[in-house]
Amino acid sequence: MASSARWSLGTAAAVDAPWPPEIEERYERLQKLGEGIFGRVYKARDRANNRIVAVKQLSGRSDGTFVQTGFLELAREVTSLHRCRSHPSIVRFRNVHAEKRAAVGDGSDDDGDSFIVMEYAGRMNLRVYMVSRGIHGMPFSEAEVRGIMRQLLAAVEASHHAGILHRDIKPENVVVDDATPMAAGGGRECSPLATSDAYRAPELFLGSADYDGRVDTWGIGCIMAELLAGTGAAFFEGKTAEDVFANMLGVVGARGIKDWLGPRQPGSGRRSAAEERARGCPETGRLRKVFPEKVLSQAGFEVLSGLLESSPKIRLTAAEALQKPWFNDQRTDDEGPRESPRRRGLLGVCFMSCATDD
Structure with a gap:
Protein backbone atom coordinates (compact mmCIF):
# COMPACT_ATOMS: atom_id res chain seq x y z
CA MET A 1 0.00 0.00 0.00
CA TYR A 120 9.14 23.74 -12.67
CA ALA A 121 5.45 24.39 -11.98
CA GLY A 122 5.43 25.53 -8.36
CA ARG A 123 6.66 24.78 -4.87
CA MET A 124 3.43 23.97 -3.01
CA ASN A 125 0.74 21.37 -3.54
CA LEU A 126 -3.03 21.62 -3.68
CA ARG A 127 -3.42 20.18 -0.16
CA VAL A 128 -1.34 23.02 1.29
CA TYR A 129 -3.31 25.54 -0.72
CA MET A 130 -6.67 24.16 0.42
CA VAL A 131 -5.58 24.22 4.07
CA SER A 132 -4.30 27.78 3.67
CA ARG A 133 -7.58 28.91 2.14
CA GLY A 134 -9.49 27.28 4.99
CA ILE A 135 -7.33 28.90 7.67
CA HIS A 136 -7.91 32.32 6.13
CA GLY A 137 -11.66 31.81 5.75
CA MET A 138 -11.57 31.80 1.94
CA PRO A 139 -13.81 28.93 0.74
CA PHE A 140 -13.73 27.96 -2.92
CA SER A 141 -16.68 29.19 -4.95
CA GLU A 142 -18.45 26.73 -7.22
CA ALA A 143 -17.00 28.58 -10.20
CA GLU A 144 -13.46 28.15 -8.85
CA VAL A 145 -14.08 24.45 -8.25
CA ARG A 146 -15.39 24.12 -11.80
CA GLY A 147 -12.27 25.77 -13.21
CA ILE A 148 -9.97 23.47 -11.24
CA MET A 149 -11.98 20.38 -12.13
CA ARG A 150 -11.95 21.29 -15.81
CA GLN A 151 -8.16 21.32 -15.79
CA LEU A 152 -7.76 18.14 -13.75
CA LEU A 153 -10.22 16.22 -15.91
CA ALA A 154 -8.63 17.51 -19.12
CA ALA A 155 -5.20 16.40 -17.91
CA VAL A 156 -6.50 12.96 -16.93
CA GLU A 157 -8.35 12.61 -20.22
CA ALA A 158 -5.11 13.36 -22.08
CA SER A 159 -3.13 10.83 -20.04
CA HIS A 160 -5.76 8.13 -20.54
CA HIS A 161 -5.80 8.83 -24.27
CA ALA A 162 -2.04 8.28 -24.21
CA GLY A 163 -2.54 4.91 -22.51
CA ILE A 164 -1.45 6.01 -19.03
CA LEU A 165 -3.19 5.55 -15.70
CA HIS A 166 -2.01 7.93 -12.99
CA ARG A 167 -3.19 5.67 -10.13
CA ASP A 168 -2.37 8.09 -7.33
CA ILE A 169 -4.70 11.08 -7.75
CA LYS A 170 -4.73 13.17 -4.56
CA PRO A 171 -4.17 16.84 -3.66
CA GLU A 172 -0.55 16.20 -2.65
CA ASN A 173 0.14 15.22 -6.25
CA VAL A 174 -1.30 18.36 -7.81
CA VAL A 175 1.00 21.34 -8.23
CA VAL A 176 -0.54 24.81 -8.27
CA ASP A 177 1.39 27.12 -10.57
CA ASP A 178 3.06 29.85 -8.51
CA ALA A 179 3.15 32.38 -11.33
CA THR A 180 -0.03 33.99 -9.98
CA PRO A 181 -1.43 34.98 -6.55
CA MET A 182 -3.04 31.51 -6.43
CA ALA A 183 0.38 30.03 -5.65
CA ALA A 184 0.57 26.74 -3.84
CA GLY A 185 2.63 23.67 -4.84
CA GLY A 186 4.33 20.33 -4.29
CA GLY A 187 5.65 17.23 -6.02
CA ARG A 188 4.71 13.65 -6.62
CA GLU A 189 5.68 10.13 -5.70
CA CYS A 190 4.97 7.23 -8.00
CA SER A 191 2.65 4.59 -6.56
CA PRO A 192 3.59 0.97 -7.25
CA LEU A 193 -0.04 -0.15 -7.09
CA ALA A 194 -2.83 2.34 -6.66
CA THR A 195 -3.53 5.33 -4.49
CA SER A 196 -3.76 5.82 -0.74
CA ASP A 197 -6.87 4.76 1.17
CA ALA A 198 -8.79 8.06 1.18
CA TYR A 199 -8.63 8.22 -2.65
CA ARG A 200 -8.88 4.51 -3.45
CA ALA A 201 -11.81 3.50 -5.64
CA PRO A 202 -14.25 0.91 -4.21
CA GLU A 203 -13.26 -1.79 -6.71
CA LEU A 204 -9.65 -1.56 -5.51
CA PHE A 205 -10.72 -2.13 -1.92
CA LEU A 206 -12.37 -5.29 -3.22
CA GLY A 207 -9.12 -6.48 -4.76
CA SER A 208 -10.01 -6.01 -8.43
CA ALA A 209 -7.04 -6.23 -10.79
CA ASP A 210 -9.25 -5.48 -13.79
CA TYR A 211 -9.58 -1.72 -13.46
CA ASP A 212 -9.30 1.21 -15.86
CA GLY A 213 -9.04 5.01 -15.91
CA ARG A 214 -12.08 5.35 -13.70
CA VAL A 215 -9.87 4.69 -10.67
CA ASP A 216 -8.39 8.10 -11.55
CA THR A 217 -11.74 9.84 -11.97
CA TRP A 218 -12.78 8.54 -8.55
CA GLY A 219 -9.73 10.33 -7.10
CA ILE A 220 -10.71 13.52 -8.92
CA GLY A 221 -14.19 13.21 -7.43
CA CYS A 222 -12.62 13.01 -3.97
CA ILE A 223 -10.67 16.20 -4.68
CA MET A 224 -13.83 17.94 -5.89
CA ALA A 225 -15.60 17.02 -2.64
CA GLU A 226 -12.67 18.33 -0.60
CA LEU A 227 -12.62 21.63 -2.48
CA LEU A 228 -16.32 22.08 -1.80
CA ALA A 229 -16.06 21.02 1.85
CA GLY A 230 -13.32 23.58 2.44
CA THR A 231 -11.70 21.92 5.46
CA GLY A 232 -8.46 20.94 3.73
CA ALA A 233 -8.80 17.39 5.09
CA ALA A 234 -9.41 14.16 3.19
CA PHE A 235 -13.12 13.77 2.45
CA PHE A 236 -13.17 10.05 3.21
CA GLU A 237 -11.37 9.44 6.48
CA GLY A 238 -11.00 6.53 8.87
CA LYS A 239 -8.54 4.99 11.29
CA THR A 240 -8.17 1.91 9.08
CA ALA A 241 -8.62 1.09 5.42
CA GLU A 242 -11.76 -0.83 6.36
CA ASP A 243 -13.18 2.25 8.09
CA VAL A 244 -12.45 4.42 5.04
CA PHE A 245 -14.18 1.90 2.76
CA ALA A 246 -17.29 1.72 4.95
CA ASN A 247 -17.36 5.52 5.31
CA MET A 248 -17.17 6.17 1.57
CA LEU A 249 -19.91 3.68 0.75
CA GLY A 250 -22.06 5.18 3.49
CA VAL A 251 -21.71 8.58 1.80
CA VAL A 252 -22.03 7.63 -1.88
CA GLY A 253 -24.23 4.56 -1.47
CA ALA A 254 -23.38 0.91 -2.08
CA ARG A 255 -25.99 0.06 -4.71
CA GLY A 256 -23.56 0.46 -7.59
CA ILE A 257 -20.78 -1.66 -6.13
CA LYS A 258 -23.28 -4.33 -5.07
CA ASP A 259 -24.56 -4.49 -8.65
CA TRP A 260 -20.95 -4.70 -9.83
CA LEU A 261 -20.29 -7.59 -7.42
CA GLY A 262 -23.45 -9.37 -8.52
CA PRO A 263 -25.32 -11.95 -6.46
CA ARG A 264 -23.26 -14.39 -4.51
CA GLN A 265 -23.07 -17.68 -6.35
CA PRO A 266 -23.62 -20.95 -4.45
CA GLY A 267 -20.33 -22.66 -3.70
CA SER A 268 -18.32 -19.51 -4.44
CA GLY A 269 -16.47 -19.78 -1.16
CA ARG A 270 -15.99 -17.41 1.71
CA ARG A 271 -16.44 -13.71 0.99
CA SER A 272 -13.67 -11.26 1.80
CA ALA A 273 -14.01 -8.83 4.70
CA ALA A 274 -14.25 -5.96 2.18
CA GLU A 275 -17.08 -7.67 0.31
CA GLU A 276 -18.88 -8.36 3.59
CA ARG A 277 -18.63 -4.66 4.44
CA ALA A 278 -19.89 -3.63 1.00
CA ARG A 279 -22.87 -6.00 1.24
CA GLY A 280 -23.72 -4.52 4.63
CA CYS A 281 -23.65 -0.85 3.58
CA PRO A 282 -26.84 1.08 2.73
CA GLU A 283 -27.68 1.18 -0.95
CA THR A 284 -28.56 4.88 -0.92
CA GLY A 285 -25.96 7.38 0.23
CA ARG A 286 -26.14 10.87 1.70
CA LEU A 287 -23.89 12.75 -0.72
CA ARG A 288 -26.62 15.27 -1.62
CA LYS A 289 -27.24 16.00 2.05
CA VAL A 290 -23.55 16.75 2.51
CA PHE A 291 -23.59 19.10 -0.51
CA PRO A 292 -27.08 20.65 -0.77
CA GLU A 293 -28.05 22.87 -3.67
CA LYS A 294 -27.04 26.04 -1.82
CA VAL A 295 -23.47 24.65 -1.89
CA LEU A 296 -23.49 22.90 -5.27
CA SER A 297 -25.87 23.36 -8.18
CA GLN A 298 -27.71 20.40 -9.68
CA ALA A 299 -25.41 20.53 -12.73
CA GLY A 300 -22.36 20.43 -10.47
CA PHE A 301 -23.81 17.61 -8.39
CA GLU A 302 -24.34 15.58 -11.56
CA VAL A 303 -20.58 15.70 -12.08
CA LEU A 304 -19.67 15.02 -8.45
CA SER A 305 -22.05 12.08 -8.06
CA GLY A 306 -20.98 10.69 -11.43
CA LEU A 307 -17.31 10.76 -10.42
CA LEU A 308 -18.09 9.26 -7.01
CA GLU A 309 -20.28 6.48 -8.41
CA SER A 310 -19.40 3.30 -6.52
CA SER A 311 -19.83 1.08 -9.59
CA PRO A 312 -16.80 1.31 -11.89
CA LYS A 313 -19.00 0.27 -14.81
CA ILE A 314 -21.10 3.44 -14.76
CA ARG A 315 -18.70 5.91 -13.11
CA LEU A 316 -17.92 8.86 -15.37
CA THR A 317 -14.76 8.79 -17.42
CA ALA A 318 -12.85 12.06 -17.72
CA ALA A 319 -14.14 12.58 -21.25
CA GLU A 320 -17.74 11.94 -20.20
CA ALA A 321 -17.47 14.30 -17.23
CA LEU A 322 -16.19 17.13 -19.43
CA GLN A 323 -19.27 16.78 -21.65
CA LYS A 324 -21.65 17.49 -18.77
CA PRO A 325 -23.60 20.81 -18.83
CA TRP A 326 -21.66 22.09 -15.80
CA PHE A 327 -18.64 22.60 -18.07
CA ASN A 328 -20.44 24.40 -20.87
CA ASP A 329 -19.76 27.99 -21.91
CA GLN A 330 -22.33 29.59 -19.60
CA ARG A 331 -19.87 30.40 -16.80
CA THR A 332 -20.28 32.83 -13.93
CA ASP A 333 -18.30 36.06 -13.92
CA ASP A 334 -15.90 35.05 -11.16
CA GLU A 335 -14.63 32.10 -13.17
CA GLY A 336 -13.61 34.44 -15.96
CA PRO A 337 -12.97 33.68 -19.62
CA ARG A 338 -11.68 30.27 -20.59
CA GLU A 339 -7.99 30.33 -21.30
CA SER A 340 -5.09 27.92 -21.43
CA PRO A 341 -4.47 26.59 -17.90
CA ARG A 342 -0.77 27.40 -18.24
CA ARG A 343 -1.44 31.02 -19.23
CA ARG A 344 -3.84 31.42 -16.35
CA GLY A 345 -1.26 29.87 -14.06
CA LEU A 346 -3.68 27.70 -12.12
CA LEU A 347 -2.64 24.08 -12.01
CA GLY A 348 0.13 21.86 -13.24
CA VAL A 349 -0.53 18.17 -12.67
CA CYS A 350 2.43 15.81 -12.28
CA PHE A 351 1.74 12.59 -14.17
CA MET A 352 4.62 10.29 -13.41
CA SER A 353 2.95 6.95 -12.97
CA CYS A 354 3.24 3.75 -14.94
CA ALA A 355 2.26 3.46 -18.58
CA THR A 356 -0.22 0.75 -19.50
CA ASP A 357 0.61 -2.00 -21.92
CA ASP A 358 -1.36 -0.36 -24.73
Whole structure:
Protein backbone atom coordinates (compact mmCIF):
# COMPACT_ATOMS: atom_id res chain seq x y z
CA MET A 1 0.00 0.00 0.00
CA ALA A 2 1.44 3.35 -0.99
CA SER A 3 2.45 5.60 1.86
CA SER A 4 1.73 9.31 1.68
CA ALA A 5 4.50 11.64 0.60
CA ARG A 6 6.29 13.45 3.40
CA TRP A 7 6.37 16.94 1.97
CA SER A 8 8.93 19.17 3.69
CA LEU A 9 8.45 22.39 1.76
CA GLY A 10 11.21 24.94 1.95
CA THR A 11 13.84 22.58 3.37
CA ALA A 12 17.37 23.65 2.53
CA ALA A 13 19.07 21.41 0.00
CA ALA A 14 22.33 21.48 1.98
CA VAL A 15 21.08 18.80 4.39
CA ASP A 16 20.97 16.20 1.61
CA ALA A 17 23.84 14.20 0.17
CA PRO A 18 25.73 15.79 -2.74
CA TRP A 19 24.69 14.97 -6.26
CA PRO A 20 27.11 13.15 -8.57
CA PRO A 21 29.64 15.55 -10.15
CA GLU A 22 28.11 15.32 -13.63
CA ILE A 23 24.69 16.34 -12.24
CA GLU A 24 26.11 19.10 -10.00
CA GLU A 25 27.94 20.46 -13.03
CA ARG A 26 24.72 20.88 -14.97
CA TYR A 27 22.18 21.77 -12.25
CA GLU A 28 22.41 24.17 -9.32
CA ARG A 29 20.28 22.73 -6.52
CA LEU A 30 18.18 25.53 -4.97
CA GLN A 31 15.54 24.00 -2.70
CA LYS A 32 14.01 20.68 -1.75
CA LEU A 33 10.35 20.63 -2.70
CA GLY A 34 9.31 17.27 -1.36
CA GLU A 35 10.24 13.74 -0.40
CA GLY A 36 8.39 10.47 -0.98
CA ILE A 37 9.08 6.76 -0.79
CA PHE A 38 10.98 6.75 -4.10
CA GLY A 39 13.18 9.80 -3.67
CA ARG A 40 13.24 13.57 -3.50
CA VAL A 41 12.16 16.48 -5.72
CA TYR A 42 14.21 19.68 -5.93
CA LYS A 43 13.93 23.11 -7.47
CA ALA A 44 17.10 23.72 -9.47
CA ARG A 45 18.66 25.97 -12.11
CA ASP A 46 19.78 24.43 -15.37
CA ARG A 47 23.18 26.05 -15.96
CA ALA A 48 23.02 25.24 -19.68
CA ASN A 49 20.13 27.62 -20.36
CA ASN A 50 19.56 29.40 -17.02
CA ARG A 51 16.10 27.81 -16.78
CA ILE A 52 14.45 26.99 -13.45
CA VAL A 53 13.48 23.30 -13.41
CA ALA A 54 12.29 20.57 -11.06
CA VAL A 55 14.66 17.64 -10.61
CA LYS A 56 13.31 14.36 -9.28
CA GLN A 57 16.02 12.16 -7.79
CA LEU A 58 15.01 8.49 -7.79
CA SER A 59 16.96 6.22 -5.48
CA GLY A 60 18.90 3.42 -7.14
CA ARG A 61 19.23 1.61 -3.82
CA SER A 62 16.95 0.48 -1.04
CA ASP A 63 18.40 1.67 2.26
CA GLY A 64 15.38 1.76 4.56
CA THR A 65 14.58 5.33 3.52
CA PHE A 66 13.63 4.91 -0.15
CA VAL A 67 12.27 2.16 -2.36
CA GLN A 68 14.78 1.15 -5.02
CA THR A 69 13.97 2.41 -8.50
CA GLY A 70 15.46 0.44 -11.35
CA PHE A 71 15.70 0.98 -15.09
CA LEU A 72 12.19 -0.37 -15.78
CA GLU A 73 10.55 2.07 -13.34
CA LEU A 74 12.62 4.94 -14.72
CA ALA A 75 11.68 4.05 -18.30
CA ARG A 76 7.97 3.91 -17.44
CA GLU A 77 8.06 7.26 -15.71
CA VAL A 78 9.92 8.99 -18.52
CA THR A 79 7.64 7.36 -21.11
CA SER A 80 4.57 8.61 -19.23
CA LEU A 81 5.87 12.17 -19.17
CA HIS A 82 6.92 12.02 -22.82
CA ARG A 83 3.53 10.75 -23.98
CA CYS A 84 1.76 13.62 -22.21
CA ARG A 85 4.33 16.30 -23.08
CA SER A 86 1.98 18.57 -25.04
CA HIS A 87 -0.77 19.06 -22.45
CA PRO A 88 -0.77 22.43 -20.63
CA SER A 89 -1.89 20.92 -17.30
CA ILE A 90 0.75 18.21 -17.15
CA VAL A 91 4.33 19.02 -16.23
CA ARG A 92 6.69 18.91 -19.19
CA PHE A 93 9.57 16.49 -19.41
CA ARG A 94 12.95 18.18 -19.96
CA ASN A 95 15.74 15.63 -19.54
CA VAL A 96 16.87 12.45 -17.83
CA HIS A 97 20.22 11.48 -16.33
CA ALA A 98 21.29 8.14 -14.86
CA GLU A 99 24.20 7.76 -12.47
CA LYS A 100 26.66 5.07 -13.49
CA ARG A 101 26.15 1.63 -11.93
CA ALA A 102 28.44 0.72 -9.05
CA ALA A 103 31.66 -0.94 -10.24
CA VAL A 104 31.67 -4.72 -10.33
CA GLY A 105 33.50 -6.25 -7.41
CA ASP A 106 32.85 -3.53 -4.85
CA GLY A 107 30.32 -5.69 -3.01
CA SER A 108 27.31 -3.65 -4.20
CA ASP A 109 24.58 -4.71 -6.60
CA ASP A 110 22.80 -1.36 -6.47
CA ASP A 111 22.16 0.90 -9.43
CA GLY A 112 23.07 4.54 -9.25
CA ASP A 113 20.41 7.18 -8.72
CA SER A 114 18.37 8.50 -11.64
CA PHE A 115 17.44 12.14 -12.20
CA ILE A 116 14.33 13.21 -14.13
CA VAL A 117 14.30 16.88 -15.06
CA MET A 118 10.89 18.48 -15.51
CA GLU A 119 9.30 21.85 -15.96
CA TYR A 120 9.14 23.74 -12.67
CA ALA A 121 5.45 24.39 -11.98
CA GLY A 122 5.43 25.53 -8.36
CA ARG A 123 6.66 24.78 -4.87
CA MET A 124 3.43 23.97 -3.01
CA ASN A 125 0.74 21.37 -3.54
CA LEU A 126 -3.03 21.62 -3.68
CA ARG A 127 -3.42 20.18 -0.16
CA VAL A 128 -1.34 23.02 1.29
CA TYR A 129 -3.31 25.54 -0.72
CA MET A 130 -6.67 24.16 0.42
CA VAL A 131 -5.58 24.22 4.07
CA SER A 132 -4.30 27.78 3.67
CA ARG A 133 -7.58 28.91 2.14
CA GLY A 134 -9.49 27.28 4.99
CA ILE A 135 -7.33 28.90 7.67
CA HIS A 136 -7.91 32.32 6.13
CA GLY A 137 -11.66 31.81 5.75
CA MET A 138 -11.57 31.80 1.94
CA PRO A 139 -13.81 28.93 0.74
CA PHE A 140 -13.73 27.96 -2.92
CA SER A 141 -16.68 29.19 -4.95
CA GLU A 142 -18.45 26.73 -7.22
CA ALA A 143 -17.00 28.58 -10.20
CA GLU A 144 -13.46 28.15 -8.85
CA VAL A 145 -14.08 24.45 -8.25
CA ARG A 146 -15.39 24.12 -11.80
CA GLY A 147 -12.27 25.77 -13.21
CA ILE A 148 -9.97 23.47 -11.24
CA MET A 149 -11.98 20.38 -12.13
CA ARG A 150 -11.95 21.29 -15.81
CA GLN A 151 -8.16 21.32 -15.79
CA LEU A 152 -7.76 18.14 -13.75
CA LEU A 153 -10.22 16.22 -15.91
CA ALA A 154 -8.63 17.51 -19.12
CA ALA A 155 -5.20 16.40 -17.91
CA VAL A 156 -6.50 12.96 -16.93
CA GLU A 157 -8.35 12.61 -20.22
CA ALA A 158 -5.11 13.36 -22.08
CA SER A 159 -3.13 10.83 -20.04
CA HIS A 160 -5.76 8.13 -20.54
CA HIS A 161 -5.80 8.83 -24.27
CA ALA A 162 -2.04 8.28 -24.21
CA GLY A 163 -2.54 4.91 -22.51
CA ILE A 164 -1.45 6.01 -19.03
CA LEU A 165 -3.19 5.55 -15.70
CA HIS A 166 -2.01 7.93 -12.99
CA ARG A 167 -3.19 5.67 -10.13
CA ASP A 168 -2.37 8.09 -7.33
CA ILE A 169 -4.70 11.08 -7.75
CA LYS A 170 -4.73 13.17 -4.56
CA PRO A 171 -4.17 16.84 -3.66
CA GLU A 172 -0.55 16.20 -2.65
CA ASN A 173 0.14 15.22 -6.25
CA VAL A 174 -1.30 18.36 -7.81
CA VAL A 175 1.00 21.34 -8.23
CA VAL A 176 -0.54 24.81 -8.27
CA ASP A 177 1.39 27.12 -10.57
CA ASP A 178 3.06 29.85 -8.51
CA ALA A 179 3.15 32.38 -11.33
CA THR A 180 -0.03 33.99 -9.98
CA PRO A 181 -1.43 34.98 -6.55
CA MET A 182 -3.04 31.51 -6.43
CA ALA A 183 0.38 30.03 -5.65
CA ALA A 184 0.57 26.74 -3.84
CA GLY A 185 2.63 23.67 -4.84
CA GLY A 186 4.33 20.33 -4.29
CA GLY A 187 5.65 17.23 -6.02
CA ARG A 188 4.71 13.65 -6.62
CA GLU A 189 5.68 10.13 -5.70
CA CYS A 190 4.97 7.23 -8.00
CA SER A 191 2.65 4.59 -6.56
CA PRO A 192 3.59 0.97 -7.25
CA LEU A 193 -0.04 -0.15 -7.09
CA ALA A 194 -2.83 2.34 -6.66
CA THR A 195 -3.53 5.33 -4.49
CA SER A 196 -3.76 5.82 -0.74
CA ASP A 197 -6.87 4.76 1.17
CA ALA A 198 -8.79 8.06 1.18
CA TYR A 199 -8.63 8.22 -2.65
CA ARG A 200 -8.88 4.51 -3.45
CA ALA A 201 -11.81 3.50 -5.64
CA PRO A 202 -14.25 0.91 -4.21
CA GLU A 203 -13.26 -1.79 -6.71
CA LEU A 204 -9.65 -1.56 -5.51
CA PHE A 205 -10.72 -2.13 -1.92
CA LEU A 206 -12.37 -5.29 -3.22
CA GLY A 207 -9.12 -6.48 -4.76
CA SER A 208 -10.01 -6.01 -8.43
CA ALA A 209 -7.04 -6.23 -10.79
CA ASP A 210 -9.25 -5.48 -13.79
CA TYR A 211 -9.58 -1.72 -13.46
CA ASP A 212 -9.30 1.21 -15.86
CA GLY A 213 -9.04 5.01 -15.91
CA ARG A 214 -12.08 5.35 -13.70
CA VAL A 215 -9.87 4.69 -10.67
CA ASP A 216 -8.39 8.10 -11.55
CA THR A 217 -11.74 9.84 -11.97
CA TRP A 218 -12.78 8.54 -8.55
CA GLY A 219 -9.73 10.33 -7.10
CA ILE A 220 -10.71 13.52 -8.92
CA GLY A 221 -14.19 13.21 -7.43
CA CYS A 222 -12.62 13.01 -3.97
CA ILE A 223 -10.67 16.20 -4.68
CA MET A 224 -13.83 17.94 -5.89
CA ALA A 225 -15.60 17.02 -2.64
CA GLU A 226 -12.67 18.33 -0.60
CA LEU A 227 -12.62 21.63 -2.48
CA LEU A 228 -16.32 22.08 -1.80
CA ALA A 229 -16.06 21.02 1.85
CA GLY A 230 -13.32 23.58 2.44
CA THR A 231 -11.70 21.92 5.46
CA GLY A 232 -8.46 20.94 3.73
CA ALA A 233 -8.80 17.39 5.09
CA ALA A 234 -9.41 14.16 3.19
CA PHE A 235 -13.12 13.77 2.45
CA PHE A 236 -13.17 10.05 3.21
CA GLU A 237 -11.37 9.44 6.48
CA GLY A 238 -11.00 6.53 8.87
CA LYS A 239 -8.54 4.99 11.29
CA THR A 240 -8.17 1.91 9.08
CA ALA A 241 -8.62 1.09 5.42
CA GLU A 242 -11.76 -0.83 6.36
CA ASP A 243 -13.18 2.25 8.09
CA VAL A 244 -12.45 4.42 5.04
CA PHE A 245 -14.18 1.90 2.76
CA ALA A 246 -17.29 1.72 4.95
CA ASN A 247 -17.36 5.52 5.31
CA MET A 248 -17.17 6.17 1.57
CA LEU A 249 -19.91 3.68 0.75
CA GLY A 250 -22.06 5.18 3.49
CA VAL A 251 -21.71 8.58 1.80
CA VAL A 252 -22.03 7.63 -1.88
CA GLY A 253 -24.23 4.56 -1.47
CA ALA A 254 -23.38 0.91 -2.08
CA ARG A 255 -25.99 0.06 -4.71
CA GLY A 256 -23.56 0.46 -7.59
CA ILE A 257 -20.78 -1.66 -6.13
CA LYS A 258 -23.28 -4.33 -5.07
CA ASP A 259 -24.56 -4.49 -8.65
CA TRP A 260 -20.95 -4.70 -9.83
CA LEU A 261 -20.29 -7.59 -7.42
CA GLY A 262 -23.45 -9.37 -8.52
CA PRO A 263 -25.32 -11.95 -6.46
CA ARG A 264 -23.26 -14.39 -4.51
CA GLN A 265 -23.07 -17.68 -6.35
CA PRO A 266 -23.62 -20.95 -4.45
CA GLY A 267 -20.33 -22.66 -3.70
CA SER A 268 -18.32 -19.51 -4.44
CA GLY A 269 -16.47 -19.78 -1.16
CA ARG A 270 -15.99 -17.41 1.71
CA ARG A 271 -16.44 -13.71 0.99
CA SER A 272 -13.67 -11.26 1.80
CA ALA A 273 -14.01 -8.83 4.70
CA ALA A 274 -14.25 -5.96 2.18
CA GLU A 275 -17.08 -7.67 0.31
CA GLU A 276 -18.88 -8.36 3.59
CA ARG A 277 -18.63 -4.66 4.44
CA ALA A 278 -19.89 -3.63 1.00
CA ARG A 279 -22.87 -6.00 1.24
CA GLY A 280 -23.72 -4.52 4.63
CA CYS A 281 -23.65 -0.85 3.58
CA PRO A 282 -26.84 1.08 2.73
CA GLU A 283 -27.68 1.18 -0.95
CA THR A 284 -28.56 4.88 -0.92
CA GLY A 285 -25.96 7.38 0.23
CA ARG A 286 -26.14 10.87 1.70
CA LEU A 287 -23.89 12.75 -0.72
CA ARG A 288 -26.62 15.27 -1.62
CA LYS A 289 -27.24 16.00 2.05
CA VAL A 290 -23.55 16.75 2.51
CA PHE A 291 -23.59 19.10 -0.51
CA PRO A 292 -27.08 20.65 -0.77
CA GLU A 293 -28.05 22.87 -3.67
CA LYS A 294 -27.04 26.04 -1.82
CA VAL A 295 -23.47 24.65 -1.89
CA LEU A 296 -23.49 22.90 -5.27
CA SER A 297 -25.87 23.36 -8.18
CA GLN A 298 -27.71 20.40 -9.68
CA ALA A 299 -25.41 20.53 -12.73
CA GLY A 300 -22.36 20.43 -10.47
CA PHE A 301 -23.81 17.61 -8.39
CA GLU A 302 -24.34 15.58 -11.56
CA VAL A 303 -20.58 15.70 -12.08
CA LEU A 304 -19.67 15.02 -8.45
CA SER A 305 -22.05 12.08 -8.06
CA GLY A 306 -20.98 10.69 -11.43
CA LEU A 307 -17.31 10.76 -10.42
CA LEU A 308 -18.09 9.26 -7.01
CA GLU A 309 -20.28 6.48 -8.41
CA SER A 310 -19.40 3.30 -6.52
CA SER A 311 -19.83 1.08 -9.59
CA PRO A 312 -16.80 1.31 -11.89
CA LYS A 313 -19.00 0.27 -14.81
CA ILE A 314 -21.10 3.44 -14.76
CA ARG A 315 -18.70 5.91 -13.11
CA LEU A 316 -17.92 8.86 -15.37
CA THR A 317 -14.76 8.79 -17.42
CA ALA A 318 -12.85 12.06 -17.72
CA ALA A 319 -14.14 12.58 -21.25
CA GLU A 320 -17.74 11.94 -20.20
CA ALA A 321 -17.47 14.30 -17.23
CA LEU A 322 -16.19 17.13 -19.43
CA GLN A 323 -19.27 16.78 -21.65
CA LYS A 324 -21.65 17.49 -18.77
CA PRO A 325 -23.60 20.81 -18.83
CA TRP A 326 -21.66 22.09 -15.80
CA PHE A 327 -18.64 22.60 -18.07
CA ASN A 328 -20.44 24.40 -20.87
CA ASP A 329 -19.76 27.99 -21.91
CA GLN A 330 -22.33 29.59 -19.60
CA ARG A 331 -19.87 30.40 -16.80
CA THR A 332 -20.28 32.83 -13.93
CA ASP A 333 -18.30 36.06 -13.92
CA ASP A 334 -15.90 35.05 -11.16
CA GLU A 335 -14.63 32.10 -13.17
CA GLY A 336 -13.61 34.44 -15.96
CA PRO A 337 -12.97 33.68 -19.62
CA ARG A 338 -11.68 30.27 -20.59
CA GLU A 339 -7.99 30.33 -21.30
CA SER A 340 -5.09 27.92 -21.43
CA PRO A 341 -4.47 26.59 -17.90
CA ARG A 342 -0.77 27.40 -18.24
CA ARG A 343 -1.44 31.02 -19.23
CA ARG A 344 -3.84 31.42 -16.35
CA GLY A 345 -1.26 29.87 -14.06
CA LEU A 346 -3.68 27.70 -12.12
CA LEU A 347 -2.64 24.08 -12.01
CA GLY A 348 0.13 21.86 -13.24
CA VAL A 349 -0.53 18.17 -12.67
CA CYS A 350 2.43 15.81 -12.28
CA PHE A 351 1.74 12.59 -14.17
CA MET A 352 4.62 10.29 -13.41
CA SER A 353 2.95 6.95 -12.97
CA CYS A 354 3.24 3.75 -14.94
CA ALA A 355 2.26 3.46 -18.58
CA THR A 356 -0.22 0.75 -19.50
CA ASP A 357 0.61 -2.00 -21.92
CA ASP A 358 -1.36 -0.36 -24.73
